[in-house]
Amino acid sequence: MSASITSAQATAHGGGTPPSVPHLDVDPFAIDFFENPCPAQEALREAVVYLDKWSVYGVARHAQVHAVLNDPLIFCSSRGVGLSDFRKEKPWRPPSLILEADPPAHTRTRAVLSKVLSPAMMKQIRDGFLAAAEANVDELLQRRHIDAIADLAEAYPLSVFPNAIGLRQEGREHLLAYAAVVFSAFGPPNELRQAAIERSAPHQAYVAEQCRRTNLAPGGFGACVHAFSDTGEITLKEAPLLVRSLLSAGLDTTVNGLGAAIYCLARFPDQMAKLRADPSLARNAFEEAVRFESPVQTFFRTTTREVEIDGHAIGEGEKVLMFLGAANRDPRRWDEPDRNDLTRRTSGHIGFGAGVHMCVGQARLEGEVVLAALARKAASIEINGPVKRRYNNTLRGLESLPVTIKLA
Ligand code: OVV
DSSP states (O other), rough: OOOOOEETTSSSSTTTOSSSSSOOOOOOOOOHHHHHHEEEEEEHTOOOOTTTTTTEEESSSSHHHHHHTTTTTTTSTTTTTSSOTTTTTTSSOOOOOOOOOOOOOOHHHHHHHHHHHHHHHHHHHHHHHHHHHHHHHHHHHOOOOOETIIIIIIIIHHHHHHHTTTOOOTTTTTHHHHHHHHHTSSOOSHHHHHHHHHHHHHHHHHHHHHHHHGGSSSSSSHHHHHHHTTTSSSSHHHHHHHHHHHHHHSSSSHHHHHHHHHHHHHHHHOOOOEEHOOOGGGGHHHHHHHHOOBBBBBBEEEESEEETTTEEEEEETTTTEEHHHHHOOOOOTTTTTTOOTTTOOOOOTTOOOOGGOSSTTTTTHHHHHHHHHHHHHHEEEESSSSEEOOOOBBBBEEEEOOOEEEOO
16 A cells, blocks of 8 residues: 655635644654554544644555655655744754755755765774674673663663764763753653753753763764865865764664564564574564664654645644654554564664665664574573553663573
8 A cells, every 4th residue: 555645726725714634633742652652543543633732744554654754855854853933933953964854954964964974984883883782791791680771772882872973971961861852852842842952951061061072083074074174075164063963863762673673573582582582683673672662663754745645634834743653553464463573574664764764873783783692692682570661752662671691
């Protein structure tokens, strides 16, 4: 099946007329939704809907979300990929030059970050990332009773990613705090967002300072971004803001992706057994965890003109909320979508988005090497205490996952 997007009749939906789609009384940014999103996501997939609580359209079927992601000029990012419309409200921070930009402006900044994070660069850092993953897992196997979030999902990326960027040691505690603000700020002006922004000043100050060329070690991703200002591909003013994108999007996403993967292995021992039997499944296990949990749950787009999705007219200047997590569990696209299966064909999942804005980093190296280390060294991962969820307007993940991890 496919979602069609066509130009709407000029008269279909003028400003202020009621939307021609079902209204749904669901708040996807409320704690009860975060606790148990599946029933509401099933309802959201029934139709393109209008969410009265926040005055936005919602799309949740795989084909529809995919279609929106692949039409970046009609469903634009430059008016913000959160609820706030940058044409109507001042952004809480200067807009990202890549995330919150449309082609053609986006094309140039995207090309720079693609080169900074190229397969050639990844090959250079791979051995170091692999050794650090093995060391982290070895240490946890000695301790046996650990918190898989703090001690692995956070500890591992924190042990490699800031070094790869070229950040100094001092102040790194701001990185996860800053990213949490960025991702909650995409949401509506609820308590989560307002509290996050209120406390953000010290984190913003830290990040702004670290993005300067003088504060980034030679050879790292940060210095590499700045080097593109020498070639003229980006200006001197743009370079620090592009480094900011790496700091905004590169760490917390990976933490929640890894957290999802470990949570899957702990809940589904049959999948852990399959992974142990064939450690080469590590990469697909990470992809399947990203599909299954969708660490980035939602993003918005803004319509630049009247448009139809599956025959539903949407006016210009409307916010459209894309449910990546719901699309990744759409039974129209996936067999047994609610089953975690690390041998499944995961290609086509949109946990990393799709189209021109699709995730440029993808955390795949970090995900793969940690899962490969677990596959080779651990016999089992068992939950041994209360699992606590972490609340964020965009990121889905855990605050705490107490486990016993046994040596193979
Ligand atoms: C994909 C993403 C998430 C958050 C922030 C950014 C990108 C950015 O470019 O700042």
